[in-house]
Structure formats: structure tokens, C-alpha cells
Amino acid sequence: MKRILVLYYSQGGHTAHITRAIKQAIDTEGHQCDMMHVHEALSAGVDFDQYDAVAVGSCVLYGSYHASLFELVERYQNELAKLPNSFYSVNVVARNPEKRNPDNNKYLQKFIELSPWKPQQVKVIAGKVNYPAWKWYDRLMIQMIMKMTDGPTDPTSVIDYTDYEDVAEYGRGLIKLAS
Missing domain, CATH: 3.40.50.360 (Flavodoxin domain)
Known part of the structure; x- marks a missing residue:
């Protein structure tokens, strides 16, 4: 073992x-x-x-x-x-x-x-993207990053990309x- x-x-x-x-x-x-x-x-x-x-x-x-x-x-x-x-x-x-x-x-x-x-x-x-769980400033910053990288920006999005x-x-x- x-x-x-x-x-x-x-x-x-x-x-x-x-x-x-x-x-x-x-x-x-x-x-x-x-x-x-x-x-x-x-x-x-x-x-x-x-x-x-x-x-x-x-x-x-x-x-x-x-x-x-x-x-x-x-x-x-x-x-x-x-x-x-x-x-x-x-x-x-x-x-x-x-x-x-x-x-x-x-x-x-x-x-x-x-x-x-x-x-x-x-x-x-x-x-994982979990906008509802993030503080407003984290959500805003990550939305900006996602916009630049063609990711999800909907503030209600919860998407687990983990395989x-x-x-x-x-x-x-x-x-x-x-x-």
C-alpha cells in the first residue's frame, strides 16, 4: 500500500x-x-x-x-x-x-x-466559473478576463469545466x- x-x-x-x-x-x-x-x-x-x-x-x-x-x-x-x-x-x-x-x-x-x-x-x-458565489469585484474582474478570452460573462453562470x-x-x- x-x-x-x-x-x-x-x-x-x-x-x-x-x-x-x-x-x-x-x-x-x-x-x-x-x-x-x-x-x-x-x-x-x-x-x-x-x-x-x-x-x-x-x-x-x-x-x-x-x-x-x-x-x-x-x-x-x-x-x-x-x-x-x-x-x-x-x-x-x-x-x-x-x-x-x-x-x-x-x-x-x-x-x-x-x-x-x-x-x-x-x-x-x-x-469552474461560479459567478454567483464570487464577491462582486472578483466577478467583475473575471468577467473582464472572460470577455477578452471569449469565455462566459453571464453573471448567473455556474459552469464546471472539470473532467x-x-x-x-x-x-x-x-x-x-x-x-
């Missing part, structure tokens, strides 16, 4: 939902997956020695990742590098199939460029990575 740690940053809850789906895929295969929010990892610490692999995931906020994600990878870059490891980026631009390719996803490429940790494996996962079978396959792939 493999034990896998998934560290994640989620702002509105969708990346946490995706992380639970990754955990479920791993658990269903008879392995153990622990998930921990980046903030918890930074405040409580992480015992990496008990894991066979680690994945780190985060949503994109206004074209970048939360500062705490960079703090985490800065603090734990050596521990992350010692284990088989992966990074997944959740972003709405990946609603377009060509943007799910890591080489074509500018947000993922920006993370790799700015991060002191260089993940062995990377994954892009399409996110959950692909997410489950990613989880099963983490088991193989741990082997």
Missing part, C-alpha cells in the same frame, strides 16, 4: 473539491491519500518521511498563484524533491482543450519559471508515480 500526500491551495472551494476527487481515486485503489491545505502545512508542518509520493495543487487567481503556495514550495523544496512529486494547476483557461496541455498553459509555465521547486510531473485541470474522469486518472497516476 502506497501513502500519498496531496497539498493544495483552494480559494473558493473548487480546488478542494478536485483534491477530494484525487483522494477518492487513490483510496478506491486501496492506497492511502492524505490531503492538507497549504495554510495548514505552513502552520503545522509536514512529516514528508511518512509518504511515498507528494502532489501539490493550486488554483489560479488573477493570473497567478497565491503567495502561500510559493512560500510552501520555498520552505519545502528539498523535501518535495526527495519524493516522487507532481504539481497540478486548476484554471478556467483550461476550458479550452489546447490549454490543458502543460506546454500551452501560461499559468503553469509561469509557476515553473517562478518556483524554486521543479516538479517531476505536471498536470493542468480545467476549473472528473481525467482527475481520477491523475489520482491513479500518482499511485504509479509512487511505485
Whole structure:
């Protein structure tokens, strides 16, 4: 049995939902997956020695990742590098199939460029538009971004672009990575 740690940053809850789906895929295969929010990892610490692999995931906020994600990878870059490891980026631009390719996803490429940790494996996962759940200024900013990228701008739109079978396959792939 493999034990896998998934560290994640989620702002509105969708990346946490995706992380639970990754955990479920791993658990269903008879392995153990622990998930921990980046903030918890930074405040409580992480015992990496008990894991066979680690994945780190985060949503994109206004074209970048939360500062705490960079703090985490800065603090734990050596521990992350010692284990088989992966990074997944959740972003709405990946609603377009060509943007799910890591080489074509500018947000993922920006993370790799700015991060002191260089993940062995990377994954892009399409996110969710949820205008009603967002604060008015987030909704307005994202509507402007969507208008520029031919995305949905209707303020009542709730569209989940996530391919959950692909997410489950990613989880099963983490088991193989741990082997």
C-alpha cells in the first residue's frame, strides 16, 4: 500500500473539491491519500518521511498563484524533491482543450519559471466559473478576463469545466508515480 500526500491551495472551494476527487481515486485503489491545505502545512508542518509520493495543487487567481503556495514550495523544496512529486494547476483557461496541455498553459509555465521547486510531473485541470458565489469585484474582474478570452460573462453562470474522469486518472497516476 502506497501513502500519498496531496497539498493544495483552494480559494473558493473548487480546488478542494478536485483534491477530494484525487483522494477518492487513490483510496478506491486501496492506497492511502492524505490531503492538507497549504495554510495548514505552513502552520503545522509536514512529516514528508511518512509518504511515498507528494502532489501539490493550486488554483489560479488573477493570473497567478497565491503567495502561500510559493512560500510552501520555498520552505519545502528539498523535501518535495526527495519524493516522487507532481504539481497540478486548476484554471478556467483550461476550458479550452489546447490549454490543458502543460506546454500551452501560461499559468503553469509561469509557476515553473517562478518556483524554486521543479516538479517531476505536471498536470493542468480545467476549473469552474461560479459567478454567483464570487464577491462582486472578483466577478467583475473575471468577467473582464472572460470577455477578452471569449469565455462566459453571464453573471448567473455556474459552469464546471472539470473532467472528473481525467482527475481520477491523475489520482491513479500518482499511485504509479509512487511505485
